[in-house]
Amino acid sequence: MAESSPAVERAESAARSYAAERDDAIRLADWLLGLLREEWGRPAELVGSLGVDLEAILADLAGSAGSSPVAPDSSALFAAARGYSLSLRGDPDFTTDALLLAVIASDYVYSTELSRSGFDLIRMENALRGESIAAESAGIEIEPFRVVDAPDVTAAARIVDANLNRARESLRVLDDYARFLLNDAFLTGQFKRLRHRLAEASATLPAHLLLGSRDTRRDVGTSLSAAGEYTRTSTAKVAETNLKRLQESLRSLEEFGKVLSAPFAAAVEAIRYEAYTLEKLLDRGATAADKLQSATLYVLLTGSQCDAALDWTIAEAASGGATVFQMREKDLTDRELLDRARRMRDWTRRAGALFIVNDRPDIAKLAEADGVHLGQGDLPIADARKILGPDALIGVSTHNLGQVREAILDAADYLGTGPTFPSSTKEFDSFPGLEFVRQVVGETTLPAFVLGGIHARNVHEVAAAGGRRIAVSAAIARAADPAAAARALCGILSASTGN
Numbered sequence: 001m002a003e004s005s006p007a008v009e010r011a012e013s014a015a016r017s018y019a020a021e022r023d024d025a026i027r028l029a030d031w032l033l034g035l036l037r038e039e040w041g042r043p044a045e046l047v048g049s050l051g052v053d054l055e056a057i058l059a060d061l062a063g064s065a066g067s068s069p070v071a072p073d074s075s076a077l078f079a080a081a082r083g084y085s086l087s088l089r090g091d092p093d094f095t096t097d098a099l100l101l102a103v104i105a106s107d108y109v110y111s112t113e114l115s116r117s118g119f120d121l122i123r124m125e126n127a128l129r130g131e132s133i134a135a136e137s138a139g140i141e142i143e144p145f146r147v148v149d150a151p152d153v154t155a156a157a158r159i160v161d162a163n164l165n166r167a168r169e170s171l172r173v174l175d176d177y178a179r180f181l182l183n184d185a186f187l188t189g190q191f192k193r194l195r196h197r198l199a200e201a202s203a204t205l206p207a208h209l210l211l212g213s214r215d216t217r218r219d220v221g222t223s224l225s226a227a228g229e230y231t232r233t234s235t236a237k238v239a240e241t242n243l244k245r246l247q248e249s250l251r252s253l254e255e256f257g258k259v260l261s262a263p264f265a266a267a268v269e270a271i272r273y274e275a276y277t278l279e280k281l282l283d284r285g286a287t288a289a290d291k292l293q294s295a296t297l298y299v300l301l302t303g304s305q306c307d308a309a310l311d312w313t314i315a316e317a318a319s320g321g322a323t324v325f326q327m328r329e330k331d332l333t334d335r336e337l338l339d340r341a342r343r344m345r346d347w348t349r350r351a352g353a354l355f356i357v358n359d360r361p362d363i364a365k366l367a368e369a370d371g372v373h374l375g376q377g378d379l380p381i382a383d384a385r386k387i388l389g390p391d392a393l394i395g396v397s398t399h400n401l402g403q404v405r406e407a408i409l410d411a412a413d414y415l416g417t418g419p420t421f422p423s424s425t426k427e428f429d430s431f432p433g434l435e436f437v438r439q440v441v442g443e444t445t446l447p448a449f450v451l452g453g454i455h456a457r458n459v460h461e462v463a464a465a466g467g468r469r470i471a472v473s474a475a476i477a478r479a480a481d482p483a484a485a486a487r488a489l490c491g492i493l494s495a496s497t498g499n
Contacts, residue, residue: 029068083263156259251361288413318351320486341367419452440467463496
């Protein structure tokens, strides 16, 4: 999160004290006085660079402070200041000069009044960009600030008001979809967060300007409707439609918002990009859920740890209910690894099962595997996706909720969660255990395979913790009868979950 400077804190404290002396709410002039009186402050230097008489400005502000507009909450002003700092410097950590612009821009009428005395916003922005210095050194006169015509501001405000309503409504629909249809706490939280960020951005605009521009009775669009507007073929279609509606509304907000406030437009742009990410997450989640719909038993195989031939083990385990097989080999050369992968691809294809390669997207690509499984130290998902393409399954091992959330945002198709119990085929430093299983189940509906030391004697504990899918190794690889072992595991899971 962006941080303010100590000077910002001092200016805020001064503004509060000025208001307290009048026994009044904090007003915009209080903020301006606090910022401009800051010793060696950047705002005073900035205003002075415009040729404004600072002492005269301070006197005017002090005399009119009680009649200036009430200031927005400091959180709204700080959000606008972050927007200015990002726009002008590419840095979310803002200082007093960016906050000065945010205060002036927070009320259109007041900003216009200040501009007429030379205290104008556009020239300040130019000065912060360094454009004024470059222009003066080149002997170029900077065009003075021109107040946007009131009718144009009103029209832009009307469009912004309408699209804020559209965006908020779409986010509410998406929130409900993630919460009640998907039962996905993570995605629900993401849509709630976007709603709050949009509210924070809109709070930087004068409410009276938006509401004053609203004219629903004369809105020609209220009587128009498009074909199919009242038809939705599924709840997923509802979500898809509202995602597009959200993105379109945010684009309109960004463009027409520039007429009213540059920081507001910058904040909306950031929200729009996040909406694109969430659309990708919903799409990846649906694709993975479809491919892995019936997958409850995932088998990890290392040739040296199998008591029987790999091809026989795969065929037998698949006949018992295993639907995903992973090649997990750490000691083969690349040439041996590729040869093993191609043969396992052939065997899993005959068994009608999915085939995943551990760690190596390049080997997975060459062997025509269905996907790759990545550990925390392996290639990032985005880079693996570049190698494998959009349709491949990419799973990620996770050991805590932070890694789970990161994997979801990176558009993983499924999760490996654990380790849950000590394993006879792999050593682990720590065990998140069954509590982690409960956390993951409560956090996301993305397919999650619980792994680590799972066998027929403890799988019911996994199911009791909410686990619906498991990944095993020794329970199949070292079983005398892999088909019976797979059948037993699937049967316990099915009985425990009621499926």
